[in-house]
Amino acid sequence: MPALSTTLTNITGGGSDGWEVFMRARQMIAAGTPVTELTIGEHDIRTDPSILAAMDASARGGHTGYAMVPGIAALRQEVADRVQARTGVVTGPENVMITPGGQSALFAAHLAACPSGSTALFIDPYYATYPGTLRGIGAVAVPVQARAEDGFQPNADDINALASGAASLLINSPNNPTGVVYTRETLEGIAQVCKRHDLWLISDEVYDTQIWEGEHLSPRALPDMAERTLVIGSMSKSHAMTGSRVGWIVGPKEVIAHLTNLATHTTYGVAGFVQDAALFALREGPALEEKIAAPFARRRKITVDILGQQNHVRMIPADGAMYVILDIRDTGLSGEAFANRLLDEHHIAVMPGESFGQAAAGHLRVAMTIDDDTYGAALQTLCAFAAKLCK
Numbered sequence: 596m597p598a599l600s601t602t603l604t605n606i607t608g609g610g611s612d613g614w615e616v617f618m619r620a621r622q623m624i625a626a627g628t629p630v631t632e633l634t635i636g637e638h639d640i641r642t643d644p645s646i647l648a649a650m651d652a653s654a655r656g657g658h659t660g661y662a663m664v665p666g667i668a669a670l671r672q673e674v675a676d677r678v679q680a681r682t683g684v685v686t687g688p689e690n691v692m693i694t695p696g697g698q699s700a701l702f703a704a705h706l707a708a709c710p711s712g713s714t715a716l717f718i719d720p721y722y723a724t725y726p727g728t729l730r731g732i733g734a735v736a737v738p739v740q741a742r743a744e745d746g747f748q749p750n751a752d753d754i755n756a757l758a759s760g761a762a763s764l765l766i767n768s769p770n771n772p773t774g775v776v777y778t779r780e781t782l783e784g785i786a787q788v789c790k791r792h793d794l795w796l797i798s799d800e801v802y803d804t805q806i807w808e809g810e811h812l813s814p815r816a817l818p819d820m821a822e823r824t825l826v827i828g829s830m831s832k833s834h835a836m837t838g839s840r841v842g843w844i845v846g847p848k849e850v851i852a853h854l855t856n857l858a859t860h861t862t863y864g865v866a867g868f869v870q871d872a873a874l875f876a877l878r879e880g881p882a883l884e885e886k887i888a889a890p891f892a893r894r895r896k897i898t899v900d901i902l903g904q905q906n907h908v909r910m911i912p913a914d915g916a917m918y919v920i921l922d923i924r925d926t927g928l929s930g931e932a933f934a935n936r937l938l939d940e941h942h943i944a945v946m947p948g949e950s951f952g953q954a955a956a957g958h959l960r961v962a963m964t965i966d967d968d969t970y971g972a973a974l975q976t977l978c979a980f981a982a983k984l985c986k
């Protein structure tokens with residue numbers, strides 16, 4: 596066959612992608628060995644029946660043809676109202692494009708911000724798709740390490756040191772994989788660097804309804820940042836609608852106009868009945884969002900209680916999202932070695948920190964996505980295993 600484009604083949608970057616533990620757990624399950632999986636960032640509940648009823652009514656009502664490419668007017672307005680109410684930044688439907696999930700929004704936002712061959716910065720530890728997304732649009736993906744010692748809050752000086760000539764910076768708060776919520780000080784430092792180096796800031800806020808301590812601050816609301824910030828949102832995490840593929844980009848209206856042009860030539864928009872379901876779900880207001888976030892808040896408390904009873908595994912303060920990151924460096928094992936042994940010896944699957952970049956080496960990401968009792972028991976086993984290794 597003819598050669599494939601290197602833009603495509605470079606997406607995965609070669610080498611190990613750090614998902615071996617996950618794949619091995621799935622193979623064990625397929626072979627009949629029960630495994631407690633604390634690996635995947637997906638709720639243990641399904642999309643609420645009321646949302647499905649809205650989707651069904653819309654489809655049966657005829658909303659099965661092409662929908663407006665930047666999104667149906669009512670949903671764009673609803674997202675704009677929501678963003679304005681939560682951030683205080685004046686936002687209208689012209690600032691919003693509806694996308695097939697946050698992932699495609701990340702891709703489109705970087706295509707808007709980064710000329711081919713330019714540098715796109717991102718924070719390490721990072722959500723698994725980030726480097727591939729940046730390479731996929733033809734940018735050079737450059738990580739900036741956040742340190743465990745700083746509670747994985749990115750340091751503005753470290754970003755500044757790599758920012759000269761870069762086109763964009765991608766951040767994510769509340770963060771996957773760490774569960775860390777960036778402080779106002781962190782975000783103000785980031786905003787200064789973006790302004791100093793004329794960077795686009797791409798702010799992935801898909802976990803913005805999952806905050807356990809403090810508050811979510813969108814950097815778009817910081818002084819003079821609205822003109823250089825593209826916010827990524829999604830219904831996946833806030834409304835347990837991962838499979839529906841509906842999210843958005845919020846940014847300056849000129850950017851949204853160009854992105855609509857991009858969508859016309861790529862996705863051709865999002866199914867109308869899915870958008871109607873998203874509209875229904877958003878109009879249900881905070882009560883539904885709180886119901887969906889509640890299990891993670893409970894399990895985060897279970898984590899704090901269990902981790903507080905021992906001193907071999909350290910929890911980095913996790914104030915949001917559905918994950919906690921645990922420091923297991925006292926055991927002398929790498930995250931990968933620990934995760935492999937935990938899987939083999941106790942049939943518990945967690946993600947090695949190394950799957951999410953260099954900065955999270957010696958850590959584990961635990962997804963709080965199984966029922967409370969099984970979750971608590973698995974965590975107790977993990978801590979007992981670490982204690983044995985420390986002896």
Ligand code: PMP
Binds near residue numbers: 636767801828841
């Ligand atoms: N950003 C982050 C940080 C994520 O964790 C995810 C999903 N795991 C996404 C974006 C993409 O989500 P979706 O495409 O389902 O909206």
